[in-house]
Amino acid sequence: MNNRTFYNEILTEHNRYPAHKHSMELPDFSLEGVNPSCGDDIVLNLKVENGIITDGSYEGSGCAISQASADMMLDLVIGKDVKEAQELADIFMRMIKETVTDEELERLEEASSLQDISHMPSRVKCAVLGWRTLNEIIDKNIS
Amino acid sequence: MNNRTFYNEILTEHNRYPAHKHSMELPDFSLEGVNPSCGDDIVLNLKVENGIITDGSYEGSGCAISQASADMMLDLVIGKDVKEAQELADIFMRMIKETVTDEELERLEEASSLQDISHMPSRVKCAVLGWRTLNEIIDKNIS
Amino acid sequence: MTDIEVRKLFPLLNQDIAYLDSAATAQKPQCVMDAVAEFYTRYNANPMRGLYELSLSATDSYEQARQKTADFVHAKQSCEIIFTRNATESLNLVASSFCERFVSEGDEILVATSEHHSNFLPWKKYAKLHGAVVRYLDCTQEGLYTAEMLKNALTPKTKIFTIAQISNVFGRVNPIQEFAEICHEMGTMICVDGSQSVPHIAVNVQELDVDFFAFSGHKLYAPMGIGALYGKKNLLEEMPPFLQGGEMIDYVSKEKTIFAELPQKFEAGTVSAGDAWGLKSAIEFVESIGFDEIERRELHLTEYAMKQMQEIPHVNIVGDKLPENHHGILTFTIDEVHPHDIAEIFASENVCIRAGHHCAQPLHILLGIPSTVRASLAFYNTDEDIDRFISVLKKIRSQMGYE
Amino acid sequence: MTDIEVRKLFPLLNQDIAYLDSAATAQKPQCVMDAVAEFYTRYNANPMRGLYELSLSATDSYEQARQKTADFVHAKQSCEIIFTRNATESLNLVASSFCERFVSEGDEILVATSEHHSNFLPWKKYAKLHGAVVRYLDCTQEGLYTAEMLKNALTPKTKIFTIAQISNVFGRVNPIQEFAEICHEMGTMICVDGSQSVPHIAVNVQELDVDFFAFSGHKLYAPMGIGALYGKKNLLEEMPPFLQGGEMIDYVSKEKTIFAELPQKFEAGTVSAGDAWGLKSAIEFVESIGFDEIERRELHLTEYAMKQMQEIPHVNIVGDKLPENHHGILTFTIDEVHPHDIAEIFASENVCIRAGHHCAQPLHILLGIPSTVRASLAFYNTDEDIDRFISVLKKIRSQMGYE
Ligand SMILES: Cc1ncc(COP(=O)(O)O)c(C=O)c1O
């Protein structure tokens, strides 16, 4: 258990200097995701045109894992079509459950740095918050 | 603890063939005594003339100890004056608490056979029920 | 399993004693005591909220205990098991929360008359609070409840029917599955007190299709201080919490409270994780013996005892004549001898039996007996215990000056 | 006592760990685990009702535990101690029964804003049930409550004021004796949550003149599964029971119930006698160390930790500046780092501390901090534990990419 390494540079950089943590004017979709048990709370904003996620941002507060994970997620899905975003979300969730192939893992790019979270049951919720919220937006509104 | 002998002949005789377990017409005093925790329930009836207990009886139900003790008590106090009855009740109570002299014990006659009850905390209530009821009648009405 | 093998597992029984009061509480095998100590030596932290390894272990062992308990009664999901102190708390919880959610003015609650006070007083309390009426389902003198009797007693206003699977006075198994079907046809829920059944027979709450099922650990070889309530998830989800405090909320401000999900919603405050770990060990212990063996041993002992009791004049067994309808519970009276005197004479010979109304006073009133004596067996008892019991039983009337 | 002597008593601590979460639950000395096993090996029977030797021993040991607990908090009589599962149940009990008896439409209940949810949610629940209003007494940012503040908040309608003797976030001792006097002058009762005080300071409920006093065993080195409520006899006597069931009644028929005397009236069902015996052992253990020694050690550790914490930039201690106002409770934040990340980093080094709102969310709202980190000490901690804590604390910001 010692020396768990997931507070690595990728994570701390995304946490300190998030690319997508800001408000958005007139998003097409906006949804709040909350982890009541630990207080993580984000609002995810998306712009979607012709099935493509053209822009995204998040606001809110929470631990570094929840914030950095949302930031990495937006890095990854902006510019992708909704179906691919769903695939990526699926891969991310399976990465947490440790049922993922190396090839799939590669598709997650920096987000794959959160793989070790799977050993931290208490932090899984933090890591998946952004992805869960993304999925919810897509399920409810788009697909 | 083994071979506790207090179910001796004196006790079982008083229980099977009580001299005073019957109803009474027009008692001067009549009071119910109850041990809610074990269900013992007696009604004590007394006739008192010029400070002398001229007659007594009890009715009710309960374990052999409660019934026999009440019967022995009436054997002892009928014919005595109220003050002496109180003294005897006091001696009986102190016998149970093991603070009694041999001389005092003798005054209890057959009732002294209940001395061993003092080692049975759960049965003390049964043994003192009659005496407690007697005391209550005297305290409330006579002294 | 031989007697000697069984006895070795229970340290307290290694003395000159015939312990025949297992329906009140069971003796504990060494492994259960070891499990409790193991929890405090290896996993002790406050479960649920810590992020450090030890707290995760504490949470994990507590949830393992819950899963084990769920599997034991065949609950569909572990979140359907709420840990409590004992059956009494389980029944207070369900009475309070069920009535608050589902019972209102004019409704009825049907209680079997043979119920233990713990499955009777809480319903009375919360029925009153919500303007409902408690009605009673009487049994026969032999402790029998039939489908017919239940059908006649249910009305469209009956919100819930509550009954023990095995009464602590009769020892007979009630046909819960059939009763559940009858209740559900009428739109009535069914709550079952399993305190006296889980130590003796295999229970499957899904097959029985009961809505609630309560029991205590301490009668099941587990420590005192842990009990359980099974409830169907959809019902528990709709019901408000009972005790309130730490660990059962998601958010609290001065104005607003959001309760946690199941099962935490019903477990306020620091849980009894050490005793839960002991319960897990007790269930594993029971499983390792197996209910086939437990039932075989207990039926043999019950038969052995009853056959002899039935031959002693003036001894009257309460309930059915057949040993298979007793599950080790032998309640009786002796003509003309008060139960407390009987118990005292047994006690003087170190035979541990119990006298009184066994917390089932309404039943005793129904039977017209103020109090009774009860000897109750577990699989750890032996023929020798029964011999000792019978030999004292035989001489009680003479010791009290009769015959 | 040397550190080594102290540590040897606590088996779980004999590993590579700095346990700094004792305010959540304390580690258990070997003697407490032994006592629990001793109960089940020597005294195990259902207390209260049996006439046989073993049941009398069970009753006797349970009542000895009650007497020990009564003596420990200096209650006048042992029947003023009700055994519960934990402080949460104690507080639910008193809130329910007090409100049922003494609170009606339009009355007020005053709750200190720093209260643990367990001393806040129950009052809210039962206030609502009886049509009363809950009002709050806010503290300063340093966690201070003054006589002045209390006087201004009490009204003739305030039926009860409830406050912790030591808050689990601040660690400061509230002037309970003075508050009790002020309350009583206004005809207000006072309920005190002693969960965080009994492990650290000597308590005398008669001197404090409090009406109710609640605490858990598990924070006091006892097993989980046992807690206590002290209440003044005359109040407890007037109050209705809370849980209902076996052992708490004298007579029950279908129509009528007569409750038992104190303390049985409030202890429904089979009691946790094994854990109570463990609590007795824990209290004897604490007494054998003595509060002088406990306070000396804990103050030393608190000073040692705080002095260093105060020198680390960006670390902000919640509450007072003086160590003597903390009783081993060190709640803090680190600028720009989320408490859960802080706790995680500590966890990765096997330093056990806790992050969150510590079940005191209304207080966190008042302080304007969503969550905090808390390290909490017991006398079994050592300078080495503190060194370890400080060395991790120092590197947290850099590990998160700051500076
Ligand atoms: C001040 C205070 N009150 C009440 C409690 C609740 O104690 P328990 O969870 O043992 O019921 C705690 C501990 O969590 C506490 O710190």
Ligand SMILES: Cc1ncc(COP(=O)(O)O)c(C=O)c1O
């Ligand atoms: C049938 C039945 N229900 C409920 C109870 C209450 O159990 P507990 O005292 O463990 O809460 C008992 C045991 O006394 C019982 O026999």
